Amino acid sequence: MTHATSAPRSSFMPMCIIALLFFIFGFVTWLNGALIPFLQVVCQLSDPQALMIASCFYFAYVVMALPMAMILEKVGYQYSMVLGLSIIALGLLGFIPAALLQEFWIFLLAQFVIGSGLTILQTAANPYVVNVGPTSSAAARIAIMGLLNKGAGILAPVLFTAWVLGGFSDINLTLINEMPAQQQQLQIESMAHQLITPYVGMAIALLILASGLSRFSLPDLALVASTENNEAYAGEANQGYIGKSTIWQFPQLVLGAIALFFYVGVEVIAGDTIGLYGASIGVANATTLTSYTMAFMVVGYILGLVCIPRFVSQSTALRLSATIGFVISIALLISSNEQSQISQLLWGWTGIATLPNSVALIALLGLANAMVWPTLWPLALAELGRFTAKGSAILIMGIAGGALMPLIYGHLAQSSSNQQAYWILLPGYLIIGFYAFYGYAMRNWNGKHEGQTPT
Template sequence: MTTNPQQQPATSPLMPMVIIGTLFFVFGFITWLNGALIPFLQIVCQLSSSEALLIAFSFYIAYVVMALPMSFVLNKIGYRNAMSLGLALIAGGCLLFVPAAEAQTFLLFITAQFVVGSGLTILQTASNPYLVKIGPPESAAVRISIMGLLNKGAGWLAPVVFTALVLGEFSGVTAQSVAALPDAERQIQIQSLADSLVLPYIAMAIALIVLALALRASKLPELNLENETSAQKDAEQPSGSVLQFPQLVLGVIALFFYVGVEVIAGDTIGLAGSTLGVPGALGLTSYTMFFMVIGYVLGLLLIPRILTQHQLLMVSACLAIVLTFCIPFTDPDSNMLSTVLWDWTGIATLPNPITCIALLGLANAIVWPAIWPLALEGLGKFTARGSALLIMAIAGGAILPMVFGLISDHVGVLDAYWMTIPCYGFILFYAIKGCRITSWK
């Protein structure tokens, strides 16, 4: 990559933090919009649960398919230009939603999601290392935690905005209520729902293009990592393959399972709520994201003052297993859990199984930030390749929700959550022992 010498801010990284924070908010908003989009498209395109979850599959599989091509592009054009390109690609994907909505063609929706996912791939590939390098290394963890809060806060906001701008008067609609309508009336309502998608996505595309141009024109300093790379080459490092590190290999597997169950908790709560006839089911992802934000805050407060990363990761996995067991067994006609937990706030309560799914957000929050440092510990010159493997683990967000959808078509949505228990079980194993294994011998 040909770049100018690295230009770091002379005083503080505040302005780059604001810009990168905006990007983290954007890809948090876009990512967790899927939770509302999946049940919405289930209605518009009249899909089964497994077909609807192809929306998540096409989105997350882009991270796997496009990771290496986008890293090549990043090396060619630099970090700032790559971030602008990522925003432009996301805008292009949003514009594809317009013909997809007008034609009610699921293949076009899938294509649009893949383009959006491709844009997010290069955006995240560029912004994550930039976030680490714009300030002192000793405060990098603080910057990452702040970005995590912005990301999940956007995830809480996305379904709320989607419900308000796209659904409007149809906010209480469910797949079951639409299916019960006479054919002519059902087609009219589906067309009205599809049309409501057009203007918000055009507005979102315009906003993203403006942000891309503003970022391109900004004075965000370019990164030059050539000196750092040379220093790493000169350092004495172990030889062999990156696969020689069990804590990394097992961490990749744990992260694969984690991303899968995180997406399931965030993106299928709307399907579960729609199955139970919960009003406003398309916006239920906000509950899961709200509890993820709480989990991030608790992580900042507890680590390392009260609990270590290992300990909080174990607590999170155990909590998730307990909640998953409760989902099919709790009474769907009772709102007791949510009444106890948050009825005093005035927020609408939920049936017990849906409350358990929402609380998975609390259990999931600390897993991603805990696994990364544990998996990369002691890798030395293999750190970059180890990071690439961990990024590839995002494929779990494409594959496991599809498995969930296929299972739910046969046993029902609530019983399908049983499939996540082995996933959380492996995460628990990694927290207890896997992350401490440093040799295959």
């Protein structure tokens, strides 16, 4: 087949575009980690209410995944990107009336619109990266994209704190509540208005990018490459999709979507609650704490690039991730808020501010989480053939874990304590572990492991 030799040359520019998109994914997504404690102050929210900021964002993936997949099939990869960027820009502009009125429901609506735009981008981008080359090295390709994604995640909270907070970096809900009513209202209005300029700037940048893409002649390679590669690999793997009529006949996909649901849940908890938790125990500059989690995710991606598939297989990396996440979660539940030996050992010698052990362990979850997404996608999409596009949409719907699990954490934090609420991580890592040790290799619901699965 001629596409086997031509694909590497023709896919360079699409991969550059995908790389830029993954940076945008990360920047917009991990702004939430700084936005949550900020809006908790501006809108006077409880922890469960504040975490709805993340939930509305991720809930969009559930509602919009299949409709966006249909749009993708109709208009193609390039114009889906243009549409997605435009929708994100629209959501960012929604922060203008939200900030002027300090109305929480408008912030939530804007978050849903942003999540909807990201849905169509993610639905196309992830299977493209998986199938543009050999499945055995798909995790490494996704890891490269993940470095850009999480690198943006490091920058986003820091830039948010610099652009938006300015002199408000030490303001928290407790201090706001202690102010006289008139001073409190002036402080809240001043903070809210600080959102407008940076969000307008981001919206303009995305609209310029969308306009440029609409005029650029970009080959619609993503879905073509996905179908061709999967059909080629399916031939080598006993044509696993032959004889199957629905997407639900693929256990590796369905169980993968369930595992992805819990993975996104634990990832969002680690990235988006660290600021709330830090603020609750008096850590300074709590809006920047997401950067610590993202930094450890970057370390994890680099390890994945070095080790997969050279030293460990994709399935082995997934098993290690689940195991490390489970162990760190147990340590988090019993760790100290007063001592800081962990951060002193890991980075105290660099001059970077140290953290209490409990906060440092939340950040370390980034290391455990880093290689779950890159390894789970190729394992779940293995041997789907012509079902790959729908399979991708099903996996994208698994991102709903980011909508539900943080809410559960918030209610647990309110009924017990912020630290003990992290027990919700344990079942998440157990289910990821089940998939890593057993579920990924299932090819029939009777439990049989058939075909040659990419590991």
